[in-house]
Amino acid sequence: MTLSAEDRRFLSDYDPGAFERPSVTVDVVCLTAVEGSLRALLVKRAAPPHKGRWALPGTFVQPTEGLDEAAARALADKTGLSGVFSEQLYTFGAPGRDPRTRVISVAYYALVSAEQMLAASAGAPAGRLLAPLEVPWSGAAGGPVVALGLRGKPLNLAFDHALILGAAVARLRGKLDYSPVGFQLLPERFSLMDLQRVHEMILGEPLKKGAFRKQMLTSGRLEDTGQRESDASHRPAKLFRFAPGA
Amino acid sequence: MTLSAEDRRFLSDYDPGAFERPSVTVDVVCLTAVEGSLRALLVKRAAPPHKGRWALPGTFVQPTEGLDEAAARALADKTGLSGVFSEQLYTFGAPGRDPRTRVISVAYYALVSAEQMLAASAGAPAGRLLAPLEVPWSGAAGGPVVALGLRGKPLNLAFDHALILGAAVARLRGKLDYSPVGFQLLPERFSLMDLQRVHEMILGEPLKKGAFRKQMLTSGRLEDTGQRESDASHRPAKLFRFAPGA
DNA sequence: TTAATAGTGTCTCTGAGACACTATGTG
DNA sequence: CACATAGTGTCTCAGAGACACTATTAA
Numbered sequence: 079m080t081l082s083a084e085d086r087r088f089l090s091d092y093d094p095g096a097f098e099r100p101s102v103t104v105d106v107v108c109l110t111a112v113e114g115s116l117r118a119l120l121v122k123r124a125a126p127p128h129k130g131r132w133a134l135p136g137t138f139v140q141p142t143e144g145l146d147e148a149a150a151r152a153l154a155d156k157t158g159l160s161g162v163f164s165e166q167l168y169t170f171g172a173p174g175r176d177p178r179t180r181v182i183s184v185a186y187y188a189l190v191s192a193e194q195m196l197a198a199s200a201g202a203p204a205g206r207l208l209a210p211l212e213v214p215w216s217g218a219a220g221g222p223v224v225a226l227g228l229r230g231k232p233l234n235l236a237f238d239h240a241l242i243l244g245a246a247v248a249r250l251r252g253k254l255d256y257s258p259v260g261f262q263l264l265p266e267r268f269s270l271m272d273l274q275r276v277h278e279m280i281l282g283e284p285l286k287k288g289a290f291r292k293q294m295l296t297s298g299r300l301e302d303t304g305q306r307e308s309d310a311s312h313r314p315a316k317l318f319r320f321a322p323g324a
Numbered sequence: 325m326t327l328s329a330e331d332r333r334f335l336s337d338y339d340p341g342a343f344e345r346p347s348v349t350v351d352v353v354c355l356t357a358v359e360g361s362l363r364a365l366l367v368k369r370a371a372p373p374h375k376g377r378w379a380l381p382g383t384f385v386q387p388t389e390g391l392d393e394a395a396a397r398a399l400a401d402k403t404g405l406s407g408v409f410s411e412q413l414y415t416f417g418a419p420g421r422d423p424r425t426r427v428i429s430v431a432y433y434a435l436v437s438a439e440q441m442l443a444a445s446a447g448a449p450a451g452r453l454l455a456p457l458e459v460p461w462s463g464a465a466g467g468p469v470v471a472l473g474l475r476g477k478p479l480n481l482a483f484d485h486a487l488i489l490g491a492a493v494a495r496l497r498g499k500l501d502y503s504p505v506g507f508q509l510l511p512e513r514f515s516l517m518d519l520q521r522v523h524e525m526i527l528g529e530p531l532k533k534g535a536f537r538k539q540m541l542t543s544g545r546l547e548d549t550g551q552r553e554s555d556a557s558h559r560p561a562k563l564f565r566f567a568p569g570a
Numbered sequence: 571t572t573a574a575t576a577g578t579g580t581c582t583c584t585g586a587g588a589c590a591c592t593a594t595g596t597g
Numbered sequence: 598c599a600c601a602t603a604g605t606g607t608c609t610c611a612g613a614g615a616c617a618c619t620a621t622t623a624a
Contacts, residue, residue, distance in 0.1 A: 102428055313601080
């Protein structure tokens with residue numbers, strides 16, 4: 079972007095502190111599919127406000143980094159994971175959503191396979207939780223989502239984070255059938271049943287086997303690896319791979 | 325959201341100026357459909373940076389207002405319009421997108437009928453333009469969009485605003501067939517041909533009449549008003565209304 | 571009558587869904 | 598063999614699309 083001589087003169091006098099400015103954070107909804115349920119990574123707040131409550135991992139945006147970059151950093155700080163699928167979700171900026179001061183949060187969501195997630199949690203310090211989600215609405219209606227604690231008890235999340243979780247689930251449901259988001263929650267090789275279970279977790283409803291297989295196989299997004307399951311006590315399933323060409 | 329005693333103690337000592345904070349603006353893509361083309365409202369920048377260039381109407385977010393509210397205010401300031409359909413689009417925050425300082429912009433798009441737009445432009449001061457858009461990609465691929473000036477010359481927009489326009493067009497195309505966005509660009513009563521022309525402008529490609537009519541009439545989103553066109557030199561078309569029930 | 575656009579009817583073809591069937595591994 | 602899950606074949610039905618036809622106004 080070229081600047082005029084006038085622009086340069088103006089900039090040399092510009093005082094960025096002249097207007098009151100909000101704080102800007104990114105918050106990341108890191109989703110994974112484990113043990114039959116869709117789960118989100120939460121961290122226990124170690125400092126006020128809402129100290130001790132569960133919240134989405136997040137961070138303040140640094141002056142020299144982009145938003146995507148800040149989201150990746152927030153995720154890496156909590157999990158060590160990088161190169162993960164991640165996308166901007168929505169920006170939450172209601173005055174009063176943070177009791178400290180005006181905080182505008184650019185929310186992201188990230189999709190991680192169970193393997194990656196478990197590896198990252200290996201020597202996990204306390205204060206992190208993979209909370210199963212309970213979605214009290216169907217379709218892409220939207221609204222807050224309930225995260226469950228260790229004994230299945232609903233958690234009272236910090237800030238408006240239940241709403242951000244809801245936006246992530248709604249987005250995921252919306253993108254499921256025209257975009258390859260489902261594969262992001264699976265390891266490189268997977269069976270069609272694995273894929274179906276992931277879709278069912280996301281949508282929160284059972285799907286018909288025949289129809290699902292036909293859809294997936296004709297979508298052109300699957301590539302047969304030639305391999306099969308090895309540890310089954312029944313007919314082993316073919317293993318597929320996501321075909322990036324489509 | 326309840327606060328603990330510890331939170332209250334913490335907040336009384338909190339210094340919001342301790343971290344460097346970006347500026348936050350909203351920019352609004354105000355779209356309308358006039359004379360066969362999809363157009364966006366642009367304003368001529370009266371001050372540096374990029375003084376004299378065309379840009380999207382925008383404003384800094386005030387400490388006490390929500391983001392939606394700020395977007396509505398930015399639009400009202402430039403057009404006098406209120407109560408217009410408007411939705412958050414995407415947040416643009418690349419460092420360096422504004423030469424002044426770090427500026428994060430929450431982009432919105434708004435849809436306005438030609439009538440509303442022309443009424444608002446009635447005693448329009450100079451420095452505003454309804455620029456036709458030229459979309460150099462098909463489908464929802466995305467990328468920058470070219471806005472055309474008075475003699476059809478491509479404009480060199482300020483900041484990353486060509487990219488924001490592109491995001492708005494991509495979103496609109498994506499939502500067109502599962503959401504009532506098309507109606508927002510039309511007056512209260514309209515013919516099916518009017519609606520088809522709007523869809524064609526948005527998609528940038530011609531549609532088949534038969535299929536389009538069937539789709540719309542079976543969608544349940546149209547209500548027959550019982551009225552017909554009055555000023556046509558041929559068979560007058562039925563006038564429909566958007567049925568909010570669906 | 572013609573011109574011009576509104577609006578309809580019909581045909582075909584594809585794709586979704588239901589559902590029952592066959593295949594192939596383990597114990 | 599039984600059992601469990603993988604994977605296929607077939608039928609029906611609804612909807613998309615192509616396209617030609619009829620309808621209704623003004624001039």
